[in-house]
Each structure stands twice: as structure tokens, then as C-alpha cells.
Amino acid sequence: NAQSQALLPTGNFEIILQNRSGTEEDGPQFRLDAKYGLSKYLTLGISNTNHLGTYDISAKTNILPLFSDSTQHSFTLIYYMNLGLHTEIDIKFDYLDQLSFFHQLIIDPKLNSRFSIQLLPTYIHKNIADTSEVNSEKDNEGKFTEIDPNFGYPWDMMFFGIGGSWNFSQSIKFIGEYFPLISDRNGSTENVSGWALGMDYHTSFAILQLQLSNTLHLSDKALVNDAGIKPTDKKHFGIKISRSFNLTTHYGD
Numbered sequence: 001n002a003q004s005q006a007l008l009p010t011g012n013f014e015i016i017l018q019n020r021s022g023t024e025e026d027g028p029q030f031r032l033d034a035k036y037g038l039s040k041y042l043t044l045g046i047s048n049t050n051h052l053g054t055y056d057i058s059a060k061t062n063i064l065p066l067f068s069d070s071t072q073h074s075f076t077l078i079y080y081m082n083l084g085l086h087t088e089i090d091i092k093f094d095y096l097d098q099l100s101f102f103h104q105l106i107i108d109p110k111l112n113s114r115f116s117i118q119l120l121p122t123y124i125h126k127n128i129a130d131t132s133e134v135n136s137e138k139d140n141e142g143k144f145t146e147i148d149p150n151f152g153y154p155w156d157m158m159f160f161g162i163g164g165s166w167n168f169s170q171s172i173k174f175i176g177e178y179f180p181l182i183s184d185r186n187g188s189t190e191n192v193s194g195w196a197l198g199m200d201y202h203t204s205f206a207i208l209q210l211q212l213s214n215t216l217h218l219s220d221k222a223l224v225n226d227a228g229i230k231p232t233d234k235k236h237f238g239i240k241i242s243r244s245f246n247l248t249t250h251y252g253d
Contacts, residue, residue, distance in 0.1 A: 001161065001177060001179055001194055001196065001215065001220070001222065002104075002106075002118065002120050002161055002163040002177040002179075002196075003060065003078075003080045003106055003120075004106075005076050005078050005106045005108040005118060007037065007040065007041065007042070007043045007060060007061075007062060007078070008035060008036065008037030008043045008244065009037050009246070010037050010038070010039050010040050011037060011247050011248040012036070012244055012245070012246050012247070013034070013035070013036050013037075013244065013245060013247050014033070014034070014035040014036075014242060014244040015032075015033070015242070015243050015244075016031075016032070016033035016034075016035070016240060016241070016242040016243075017030075017031075017032060017033075017240070017241045017242075018030065018031040018032075018033075018218050018238060018239070018240045018241075019031075019238060019239050019240075020211070020213070020217075020218055020236050020238035021236050021237045021238065022216065022236075023216065026051065026216060026217075029049070029051055029216060029217055029218050029238075030049070030050045030218070031047060031048070031049045031050075031218040031219070032047060032048050033045060033046075033047040034046050034047070035058075036247075040062075041061055041065065042059065042060070043059070043060045043061070044057075044058070044059055045057070045059070045060075046058070049217070049218050049219045051217040051218065051219060051222075052086040052087070052088045052089055052219070053086065053087035053088040054085065054086050054087070054219045055084070055085045055087070056082050056083065056084045056085070056219065056220065057082070057083050058080065058081065058082040058083070058220075059080070059081055060079070060080040060081075061078070061079055062076070062077070062078055063077055063078070063079045064076070064077045074109065074110060075107060075108060075109045075110060076106070076107070076108040076110065077105070077106070077107055077108075078105070078106035078108070079103075079104075079105055079106075080102075080103070080104045080105075080106060081101070081102065081103050081104075082101070082102040082103075082220045083099065083100075083102075084099065084100040084101070084102065084219060084220065084221055085098055085099060086098045086099075086100065086219075092128055093128070096127050097127050097128035098128075099127045100124065100125065100126045100127065100220075100221045100224075101124070101125040102122070102123075102124050102220040102221055103122070103123045103124075104120055104121070104122045104123075104161075105119075105120070105122075106118055106119075106120060107119040107120075107121075113167065114166065115164070115165070115167075116164060116165045116166075117162070117163070117164045118161075118162070118163040118164070119160075119161075119162060120159075120160070120161030120162065120163055120177070120179070121158070121159075121160050121161070122158065122159040122160070122161055122179065122223070123156070123157075123158050124155075124156075124157050124158075124159075124220075124221050124223060124224050125155065125156050125157075126155035126221060126224060127155075128155075155224060156183065157181065157183050157223070157224055158181070158182050158183040159179040159180065159181055159182060159194070159223055160179075160180060160182050161177055161179040161180075162177065162178050163175070163177040163178075164176055164177075170202070171201060171202045171203070172199065172200065172201055172202075173199070173200040173202070174197075174198070174199055174200075175197070175198045175199070175200065175209075176195075176196065176197045176198070177194075177195065177196050178193060178194075178195045179193055179194040179195065179223055180193040181193065194213070194214060194215045194222075194223045194226065195213065195214055196211055196212065196214075196215070197212045197213070198210060198211040198212070205243065206241055206242060206243040207241070207242045208239070208240075208241055209239070209240040209241075210237075210238075210239060211237065211238035211240065212235055212236070212237055212238075213235070213236055213238065214226070214233070214235060214236070215236070216234070216236050218238075
């Protein structure tokens, strides 16, 4: 759920494969990401997740140059956004129902080369609410004309995440994150926090990450369903493999 503060160098391309152990209801979760460093200030990405048939486009940029011309700062300020299309969500009004929006600021005070802490204010908006348990009106064609506003339509949720990492050695890094919900959510029986622990192992070919989390799904809006709406005390083990290379080096003149 936490994005790193790192931007890809210009011309670099990254492929990320993720898997997380599932439940009897949902099964194993998979995600495939492709990211490209368009410039030193902007990284673009596309991804596919099996949950809800999700397709994403994303952008991550360093916004400090917008506020200061100085090249020396005591912290890093990164903005990340994601637009998700969930093709397996039932349409209630129109095709916009299948969209979700994820926004995250990554504030990283520069501590030292071994320890890192990030503050992660996060806002998630989902265009349609689950109407299965609320009183809603339909027209003659069976389409919804009104949804109980007390259920939170549209869904808007805010989290204030905290992430950290410790470079144990040149090849091993321990990471963790904690995302408490800071906005009220009408229609949820309980609000809990999302968390994850992990370990990165760097090799000459790729980075292998082992994960343990209370969130099951791998799309950016997983916090909404897995923590904010339908909390669970189950733990899920996951693996992520990332590989990056420079397109200009491999395929340039």
C-alpha cells in the first residue's frame, strides 16, 4: 500500500510481479506492473490485478521543484496517483462506476543511508458504493437512481500511513508500514488499520521481497476493502520480484 520515494532514472524500465496467498473465497492474488522513467522527475506505470479485473495507470513525480529552486533539501516530497478500472464491478449508473482514484504524498526526511522513515497521507475515492445491504431505489430498467447517502456514496477514505526501512546489509533490507484510517466510514461495522512487514533481498539480477500483511488484495485501493470496509484478522504471505533495466543501454543507438 505504500509507494517508495524512488523515481526511475530516465529511460529505465521496471517489471514487477507480485503474488499473495488468498482465501477460499478469493483465491491467490496476482499483480503485474510495468513502469518507465520518462524523466528524472516523472515515472509512469500500468498494471493488471486479478481482483475485480483491475487495470491501473499511475504517475509518480517529485513536486519539490514546484516550490523551491534549491537542489538541497532536508526531505523528499513525492506525489503518487493511480487511476483504477475495475472491470468486474457491476455497473449501477454508468461505466464511471468502475473507476477508483488513489492519491498519496510521500514525505521522506533524509535521516541517513541505513534508516528511512516516510509519512504517507493517502486519499482513496471509489465511484460506486456496495448497495447489497442498503435501501436503494431502481428505475423500470433495474438501474439505481438513488443510493442512501449515509452509506458513504461515493466512497471517500483517508489514511495516514507511516513506513520505514532498515538497510541491514548491502543485500538485505527490512521494511514495514502501518496505515490507520483517519476518516469516518458510515456503513462499516468496524474500521481497522492496514499493515505490512517485509524483507528485500537484492541480487545482481532482481530484487526479491517477502511480505506479510493483513491486506489480501494487491490493487492500490486494497486498503478500502481489506482494512476500511471488511476488516479481517487473517494474515497473508506474499512474494514480489522486481527487475529493472535501461532501455537506452539495451536498445539505444
